[in-house]
Amino acid sequence: MEALLFSRKPTRYAAAAVASKLQKGAGITWAPLHFDENTEPPSLPKQDGWQRLYPRLSGICGSDLATIDGRSSLYFEDFVSFPFTPGHEIVADTSDGRRVVVESVLGHAARGYEMPHPDAAPGDGHDYRHLVGGHLKPGLQTGSCASTGGGWATELVAHESQLHEVPAEITDEQAVMVEPLACGVHAALKSNVGPEDTVVVIGAGTMGLTTVAALRHVVEPEPKHIFVGCRYPTQQAFSTKLGADMAVNSTELKRAVRRTSGSFMIGRYLSGGADVVIDTVGSESSLAEAMTICRPRGRIVLLGMPSTVTMTLTGLWHREIELVGCYAYGTETLPNNTHTTSFEIAIPLAKKLQLDHLVTALYPLHRYKDAIRHAAEAGQRGAVKIVFDMRAN
Numbered sequence: 001m002e003a004l005l006f007s008r009k010p011t012r013y014a015a016a017a018v019a020s021k022l023q024k025g026a027g028i029t030w031a032p033l034h035f036d037e038n039t040e041p042p043s044l045p046k047q048d049g050w051q052r053l054y055p056r057l058s059g060i061c062g063s064d065l066a067t068i069d070g071r072s073s074l075y076f077e078d079f080v081s082f083p084f085t086p087g088h089e090i091v092a093d094t095s096d097g098r099r100v101v102v103e104s105v106l107g108h109a110a111r112g113y114e115m116p117h118p119d120a121a122p123g124d125g126h127d128y129r130h131l132v133g134g135h136l137k138p139g140l141q142t143g144s145c146a147s148t149g150g151g152w153a154t155e156l157v158a159h160e161s162q163l164h165e166v167p168a169e170i171t172d173e174q175a176v177m178v179e180p181l182a183c184g185v186h187a188a189l190k191s192n193v194g195p196e197d198t199v200v201v202i203g204a205g206t207m208g209l210t211t212v213a214a215l216r217h218v219v220e221p222e223p224k225h226i227f228v229g230c231r232y233p234t235q236q237a238f239s240t241k242l243g244a245d246m247a248v249n250s251t252e253l254k255r256a257v258r259r260t261s262g263s264f265m266i267g268r269y270l271s272g273g274a275d276v277v278i279d280t281v282g283s284e285s286s287l288a289e290a291m292t293i294c295r296p297r298g299r300i301v302l303l304g305m306p307s308t309v310t311m312t313l314t315g316l317w318h319r320e321i322e323l324v325g326c327y328a329y330g331t332e333t334l335p336n337n338t339h340t341t342s343f344e345i346a347i348p349l350a351k352k353l354q355l356d357h358l359v360t361a362l363y364p365l366h367r368y369k370d371a372i373r374h375a376a377e378a379g380q381r382g383a384v385k386i387v388f389d390m391r392a393n
Contacts, residue, residue, distance in 0.1 A: 001038075001039060001040075001041045001153060001154045001155045001392065002035070002036070002037045002039070002153060002154045002365050002390075003035075003036055003085050003152065003153035003154065003155075003365075004033055004034070004035055004036075004085060004086065004087075004147070004153065004223045004237050004345075004365060004368055005033070005036055005039065005083045005084070005085055006031070006032060006033045006068075006082070006083060006084055006085070006086055006133035006375075007010070007032040007033075007034075007082055007083045007273075008032070008082040008083070009032035012030050012031060012032040013031065013032060013068075013070050013087075013367070014070060015030035016028075016029075016030040016031040016032075016068065016069055016070040016168075016203075017069065017070025017071060018030075018070075019069075019374065020069035020070060020071065023253065023281075024373075024376040024377050025065075025069075025309075025372060025373035025374075025375070025376030025377055026069075027068050027070055027368050028068055028372045028373060028376075030187075031067075031069070031070070033066045033068060033086075035140075035330070035365060035368055035370070037365055037366070038055035038295075039153075040155050040344050041149070041155040042146075042147060042148055042149040042155070042156060043147075043157075044157050045136070045147070045157065047112055047135060049109070049159050049160040049161065050062065050157055050158070050159055050160075050199065051094045051095055051096070051157065051158055051160065051163065052094070052095040052156075052157055053090070053092040053093065053094055053095075053100070053102070053155065053156050053157065053158050054093045054094075054095075054154065054155055054390075055087075055090055055091070055092040055151050055153065055154065055155075055156070055388075055390045056092055056094055056099075056172050056385050056389075056390060056391050057090075057091050057092050057172050057173070057175070057176040057345075057362070057388065057389055057390070057391070058087040058089060058090045058091075058150075058151030058152055058176070058387065058388045059087075059090075059151075059180070059206075059387050059388075059392070060087075060089075060371060060372060060375040060385075060386045060387070060388070061088070061089055061180065061206065061306065062085070062087050062145075062205065062206070062207065062235050062304070063305050064375075065372070065375060065376055066300060066305060066307070068086075068243060068372060069329075071307050071375070072305070072307065073305075073307045073308065076144075077105070078132065078138065079131055079132065079138055079139065079144065079155050079166055079381040080138060080139060080140070080144040080145070081137035081138045081139055081144075081145055081146040081147070082146060083126070083146060083154045084143070084144050084145060084146050084149075084150060085143070085149045085151075085152050085156065086138070086143050086144075086145075086150050086151070087142075087143045087150040087151025087152035087153070087388070088102070088104035088141055088142050088150065088151060088179065089104075089151065089176055089177075089179040089180060089387075090102040090104070090142070090151035090156075090176070090179070091166060091172050092151075092156075094163070098163075098165050099164055099165065099166045099175070100163040100164055100165055100166060101163075101164050101175050101176075101178045101179060101343070101347070102151070102158055102162050102163060102164075102179070102201075103121070103122050103123075103161075103162045103163070103164060103179075103182070103329065103341075103343050104122075104141040104142040104143055104162065104179065104328075105122040105123040105140070105141045105162075105241075105328055105329075106122065106130075106131065106136065106139055106140070106141055106142065106145060106148070106159075106162075107121070107122025107123065107124070107125070107161060107162075108122075108125060108130050109122070109128070109159060109160075109161035110122065110134075110136070110158075110159035110161055110162060111130045111135065111136055112134045112135055112136030112386075113130045113133070113134060116283065116351065117171070119331075120150070120331065120344075121330045121331045121341045121342070122161055122162055122329050122330075123292055123327070123328045123329050123330035124330045126134030128388065133196075134228055136148065138247070141328070142156065142158060142162065149239070151388070152365065152368070152388055153365075153390075154365075154393045156306035161390030164178075164230070164343050164344075164347060166178075166347070167347070167348075167351075169351065170350065170351045171356055172391070173356035173359045173387075174350045174351055174354065174355055174356045175350065176359065176387055177210075177321055177350050177356070177359065177385065178315045178343065178346045178347055178350050178356040179356060180206045180207065180210050180327040180371045180385075181193065181210045181213065181214070181343035181346040181349060181350050181355060182208065182328075182343045182345070182346040183207060183210060183211075183303065183328060183329055183342070184209075184211040184212075184213060184214040184303075184346075185214040185215070185218055185326065185329070185332070185342045185345045185346050186326060186329040186330065186332070186342045186382050187207075187211050187278055187280075187301055187303045187326045187350070188211055188214035188215045188218055188219050188278075189218065189219065189279055189332050189334075189355060190212070190277045190300070190301060190302045190324065190326050190332075191215075191299065191324075191326075192277070193215065193219055193223045194223070194275070195221040195222070195223065195224065196223075197223045197224060197225075197274075197275035197276055198223070198224060198225040198227065198257070198261060198274045198275050199223045199225065199226050199227070199275065199276045199277075200227045200228075200253065200257060200274040200276070200277045200278070200290075200293060200294075201215075201226065201227070201228045201229070201239075201244070201267075201277075201278045201280060202229050202253070202277065202278070202279045202280060202281055202286050202289060202290055203229065203279070203280035203281040203286065203304060204229070204230040204231070204232075204235035204236070204238065204247065204280075204379075205280065205378065205379060205384070206240050206265065206384055207234075207280040207303055207304060208228060208230075208235075208239070208280040208281075209235075209238050209239060209242055209358065210242050210355075210366065211278055211280055211303065212228055212239055213242040213243060213244045213349070213353055213355075214245050214345075214349075216243025216244075216346055217349060217352070217353065218274055218349070220334075220335050221335075223275075223276075225245050225260060226243060226244045226245050227244065227245065227246050227247075227248070227253065227256055227257060227260075227274070228244045228246070228247040228248070229249075229250040229253035229289075229339065230247050230248065230249060230250060231249070231250055231379055231380075232379045232380060232382070234379070234382040234383075235379060236248070236249075238358070238384065240274065242353065247381070250289075253255065253277075253289070253293065254270065254289075254292065254293050257270065257274050258270055258273075258275055259291045261273055261274065261295065262270035263338055268292050269291075269292045269315060269319075270292060270295070270393060271297045272296070273292075273293045273294050273295035273296075273298065274294055274295060274298060275291055275295060275298050276294075276298060276299045276300075276301065277290040277293060277294045277298070277299070277300045277301070278300075278301045278303055278326075279300060279301070279302050279303060279304055280303045280304045281304040282302060282303070282304025282305045282306040282307075283304070283306070283309070284309040284310065284311055286304065287300075287302070287306065287309060287311065288311050289314045291316055291321065292315070293321075294319070294321050295319075296319040296320060296321070297319070297320050297321070298321055298322070299318075299321065299322040299324060300321055300322065300323050300324065301324045301326050302323065302324065302325050302326060303326045321374060329341070329342030329343060329346075330342060332345065337382055347348075358384040358385050359384075359385045359387055360378070360382075360383035360384050360385060360386060361374055361383060361386050361387070362387050362389040363386065363387070363388055363389065364388070364389060364390075364392065365390065371386055371388060372386075374386050376389050
């Protein structure tokens with residue numbers, strides 16, 4: 001099979017980190033990622049419920065780029081196994097003829113552990129020992145586990161608990177957006193937004209845009225205001241199309257929140273500010289910005305994957321701001337107190353919002369360097385989601 005393989009080569013990883021600081025996407029020149037057109041497919045586990053998958057499309061996400069550019073946190077060192085094939089935004093055919101999207105977290109059922117509660121989603125649970133145990137090698141999810149493979153290949157294996165069948169009326173391009181949309185759904189619902197709240201979304205890449213869509217189309221009742229801080233004009237247009245009340249350049253975001261909230265400036269901080277800030281970037285500067293525009297006793301939801309940051313947390317302490325982590329997806333509780341999952345919400349929503357318009361470019365696997373450079377420069381090139389296309393294989 002054809003696959004992209006990421007190996008444990010610390011020297012090359014360090015070189016990628018240096019290169020990526022000089023130019024976006026330059027880490028691919030040095031990263032320990034290579035294309036192999038004759039690699040051995042992952043073995044199908046002997047346990048019940050496993051399927052062999054044949055990807056149609058697989059997206060490139062921000063966490064993939066962070067890994068390639070040498071910016072991933074050392075926290076993940078114990079939650080991956082090498083060599084792994086990246087890729088967790090996947091629409092694929094199963095060996096028994098179904099078209100599915102993959103809920104990438106390798107949960108309790110996939111690893112042969114007792115479920116934390118009946119009908120638990122793969123991302124649920126209060127003890128993460130299953131992520132490194134069971135009959136699989138360590139791996140947070142498909143795309144970081146040597147036992148399963150990942151979406152950047154022509155084959156992988158996945159457990160039935162991870163698979164969601166795609167209705168015939170949903171295109172492949174819409175389906176590949178389901179996984180990032182599920183992340184946005186999880187963030188929107190986890191933020192506990194009220195009907196009179198002003199919500200600020202920092203960042204308008206894929207995660208920012210899917211979060212805006214979920215805030216507008218999933219949260220009930222809707223928040224009073226949704227503001228988005230964008231770096232590029234194309235992102236502003238996409239943000240308003242998906243439901244933002246105001247999408248402004250990132251440099252104007254604090255001023256917009258100040259006007260709406262009627263706040264004063266106290267140094268760098270607003271005296272009041274937004275009720276909820278969802279940081280979809282996860283950088284040192286974005287988190288610092290979130291603290292300056294979140295009102296006292298407000299809430300910051302950290303959706304973007306952070307690495308090592310150095311900053312003062314005095315404002316967080318003094319303003320009694322909640323800082324809430326938001327990883328992937330899971331079981332969701334709706335306002336009517338019914339339970340569903342992020343994916344079950346995201347699948348029809350991807351069709352309703354025609355999210356295929358966010359899929360900007362398709363690349364074959366062997367052009368992975370071009371694809372990753374395009375993804376790294378997506379915003380400035382007017383792009384959103386860059387995808388590997390295996391349908392010709």
